[in-house]
Amino acid sequence: MFKFWKKKPAESTPQPPLDAPAPEVSADAVLPVQEADAHLAPAEPHYVVPSTEVAPAEAVDSSPAQPVAAPGKPSWRERLSGSGFARGLSSLFSRNPKLDDALLDELETTLITADVGVEASTALVEALRKRMHKREFADASALLATLRQELTALLKLVQKPLEVSTHQPFVVLTVGINGAGKTTTIGKLARRFRDEGHSVLLAAGDTFRAAAVEQLKTWGERNQVQVISQGQDADAASVVFDALQAARSRGTGVLIADTAGRLHTQGGLMDELGKIARVMKKLDVSAPHEVLMVIDGTTGQNAVNQVRQFHQIVGVTGLVVTKLDGTAKGGVVFALAREFGLPIRFVGLGETATDLRVFDAEAYVDGLLPASLGHA
Missing domain, CATH: 1.20.120.140 (SRP54, nucleotide-binding domain)
Structure with a gap:
């Protein structure tokens, strides 16, 4: 192997200081990190009970439920x-x-x-x-x-599948900028984990956009997975705190928390993201167990800057690269691997839930390179 391809270790980023531990903490007992912050439990959480109603076709995959590794899917x-x-x-x-x-x-x-x-x-x-x-x-x-x-x-070097059986609940905090496909990815992950036999709970932590909350509820209904939310403009840390409490009390296997799509240049919103991570530790000092960053594969080299900023704030532990089947040039995956060495957990190769695939290095390279000379 060429010397330059050796894995470049991710920069060591100190974790945010932990708040003083407490043996029993309720949402009312958590103090805001900043004076301007709202109380962490301003309202009763809204528990969305999955229904059997069919979600709008434009919001989610309208295909019937099927195994993640469905036979005959596109190569x-x-x-x-x-x-x-x-x-x-x-x-x-x-x-x-x-x-x-x-x-x-x-x-x-x-x-x-x-x-x-x-x-x-x-x-x-x-x-x-x-x-x-x-x-x-x-x-x-x-x-x-x-x-x-x-x-x-x-x-x-970065082909490391996500293992969610190491903790219960296993907490996945998803981050990324607007338009990367974060909420859709959460819905597809919920489908995947459910099909693998895990119980799943979703936290609608993207309270900045009402559409994001509704979209996540739609995915929950489609996949028969509960969603905990407090509506638009609620305190995101409070929503995630409530969801983690619920997941712990119910013995849920996987909790996936959405967060507001934020630009990496918006310092205030990035601070809020750090606050969410700190609040989780009030209930579970090891949470979140995975900070999963969703990246739009069409953004090219700008994705490198995004990962660098998010990693400094919250310590990204895994990547999902979406929209690689469309106008994406495909090379950004190599750039991210060389720059950070962070595990690439999944890649998005299409619109349906089964097109969110576990990253496979050989399959990815084979899909990009011609099979042989003279063949496209």
């Missing part, structure tokens, strides 16, 4: 073939190109434009160039095979 190659990464490399290698410096120059340009990043792309191509000059490649096909090996090796 990774079928889902990723339209990405900029796949199209660029297919075009490059389908011409049966000559093995020379011009080919490597084209390869570098393709990687950069596919959002792999300038530094990463240049390092990879220069390593390949040195090997080519040493006559280690018989032809362009051999170079393609090595490229496949090196890209797969990088992503193998």
Whole structure:
């Protein structure tokens, strides 16, 4: 493996100081972190009881319930073939190109434009160039095979599936900016965990947008999963606190908490996110057990800045990259892996619940690269 592909450890970020522990804490007993904060339990939580009514088709997947690993679903190659990464490399290698410096120059340009990043792309191509000059490649096909090996090796370092059986309840705090597909991802995760036999509870912590609360309720109804909410403009930390209390009392397996979609440049909202994490620790010092950041795969290199900011505030422990089947160029996954080394838990390869797939490094690379020279 090329030296530059070695995993770069994520920056060590000190966790926010814990509030003084208390043997028994109610929502009324939690003090606000800032004087301007509202009391953490301003209203009775609203418990949404799952119904059998069919959710609006535009809000969620309208397909009937089916196992996560449904047979006959589209392959990774079928889902990723339209990405900029796949199209660029297919075009490059389908011409049966000559093995020379011009080919490597084209390869570098393709990687950069596919959002792999300038530094990463240049390092990879220069390593390949040195090997080519040493006559280690018989032809362009051999170079393609090595490229496949090196890209797969990088992503193998971050291929770490999420294990939710280590705590009960296992608390997942989801974060991300507006439009990344965070609330939809939560709904799909609820479906996945439910199908795997886990009991699930959702916390509607995105109280900034009424639409987000309603969307999460719709997912709850569709998946027969309860949602705890307090409506728009409620204190998000209070909602999550109430949900964690409920999950603990009921013996729930997994609690997934939504949070307001926030821009990484909005300091006040980022502070609120840190507050939610601190309030959780009033009931469970180890919570949240996973801080799952949802990233829009179409945002390219800006995703790197987003992860850096969120990681500094709340300590991201896993990533979900969505919308990789559409206009995403696909290379940002490699950029994130090299920059942070954070586990990539899931990737979104389509609209249905079953298209949120556990990340598979080999399948992902195979879906982006041509099977062989002369084949797109």
